[in-house]
Amino acid sequence: MNFSGQLLKMISEYDKPIQYYLNLSEDLIHLNPLIGKTLEIKHTGYQCVSCGSDEKIFRMGFCKKCFFESPYASETIIRPELSTAHLGIEERNLEVEKEIQLVPHIVYLAYTGDVKVGVTRVNQIPTRWIDQGASYALPIARTENRYQAGMIEVALKEHMPDKTNFRKMLQNQVEDINLFDIRDNVHAYFPEDFRDLYSTDEELWTLDYPYESPDKVKPFTLDKKPEFKGILKGIKGQYIHFEGDHFINIRGHEGYTIDFTIS
Known part of the structure; x- marks a missing residue:
């Protein structure tokens, strides 16, 4: 076929x-x-x-031209803390940026060979974790926009990775970890302005792969x-x-x- x-x-x-x-x-x-x-x-x-x-x-x-011009390839896609749509400031296309940035987001912990912190739109649960090959994932904060989530991620990634080591993820050596304990510990690293966005009522997701x-x-x-x-x-x-x-x-x-x- x-x-x-x-x-x-x-x-x-x-x-x-x-x-x-x-x-x-x-x-x-x-x-x-x-x-x-x-x-x-x-x-x-x-x-x-x-x-x-x-x-x-x-x-x-x-292509190279679109990478440097499309709002779907802007720097805020990779670095949400740079988002400015909540201020009404355009980066490449404000209407597209509002659609991406001015929607509910979560900050999460995921195990992908290491425990990492990440950010995604709520409507990307659990697709984002599947794409990363996460074995476990746990939301730890809910925000109104991408900027807030990005600022929390920036603070937390001083203490843990925010990238997936693809080799470790593919080696599939799942450790006995407790994301709830890690969530409780990292709350101390939240920026003062965003501590009220911390969430303790979230479900732990377990993902199984073929x-x-x-x-x-x-x-x-x-x-x-x-x-x-x-x-x-x-x-x-x-x-x-x-x-x-x-x-x-x-x-x-x-x-x-x-x-x-x-x-």
């Missing part, structure tokens, strides 16, 4: 285990039933997720390996695991066009 199109990040459904769908233009290909089957990926070009041009993808699925621990983690990209064929072993985060412990980060290839073959 053959498919062709623009690759976007995998769609996921919260279940036990998580259900994954390869998002290839208008086709959603359910991957869980394909575990054990041979898949072939061939890189054929690029299609910017913003303007649709065939210019080489620069970052986050955008995945088993590898012996090694050998990542590859379609830039260096434009054609790849292998047996699908499992999926975690936005990573597809092939036999031989080869891994590809699908989100890292947004905007790439591919031919996808199921044997």
Whole structure:
């Protein structure tokens, strides 16, 4: 069976285990039933997720021009503490920035090989954690906007990481941790102006993946390996695991066009 199109990040459904769908233009290909089957990926070009041009993808699925101009690639996407929409100040496009920034957010703890702090919009629960490959996640603050969440994250990341170590996440060595205890401890690090946003009434999320621990983690990209064929072993985060412990980060290839073959 053959498919062709623009690759976007995998769609996921919260279940036990998580259900994954390869998002290839208008086709959603359910991957869980394909575990054990041979898949072939061939890189054929690029299609910017913003303007649709065939210019080489620069970052986050955008061509270079769109990466520096699109409000969906602005610095506040990565650094929420820089948000200014709550002040009515435009960065690239105020209306888009209001839609992204002036909605409820959460600050959370997640275990992805280490305990990390993060920020996401409420409507991205639990997708954000699934995309990160988190084994556990616990909201610790609810905010009215992205700026407030970003300021809390800035304070907490002085004491813990805010990035996922993908190798540790994929090694799948889950430690016995208590996120409730960690939540109680980090409350002391909240900025004074935002301590009333601290939340203790949140549910602990446990996430199970169609995945088993590898012996090694050998990542590859379609830039260096434009054609790849292998047996699908499992999926975690936005990573597809092939036999031989080869891994590809699908989100890292947004905007790439591919031919996808199921044997």
